[in-house]
Amino acid sequence: MVVGVDVVGHLARAVVFAIIGMFLVQAAIYSDPREARGLGGALYTLEQQPYGDWLLAIVAAGFMAYAAYLLLLIVYRRILND
Numbered sequence: 001m002v003v004g005v006d007v008v009g010h011l012a013r014a015v016v017f018a019i020i021g022m023f024l025v026q027a028a029i030y031s032d033p034r035e036a037r038g039l040g041g042a043l044y045t046l047e048q049q050p051y052g053d054w055l056l057a058i059v060a061a062g063f064m065a066y067a068a069y070l071l072l073l074i075v076y077r078r079i080l081n082d
Contacts, residue, residue, distance in 0.1 A: 020038060
């Protein structure tokens with residue numbers, strides 16, 4: 001269970017970080033710092049895509065899975081350390 005939650009959460013983070021990285025590369029290529037965007041810009045880009053609401057919902061579920069993974073990690077580390 002923990003591994004499945006871990007994979008889903010890390011995939012969601014990877015998608016968002018890849019979009020942010022794309023913005024940074026684009027800003028470097030065009031020498032325009034206004035092209036660089038953060039998390040808000042990445043989520044806005046997802047929203048503007050076809051089925052953007054669904055994409056945002058999937059990413060949000062992935063972020064919640066990542067948060068659940070971190071909580072499970074805290075619990076299991078406490079058990080193992082005791």
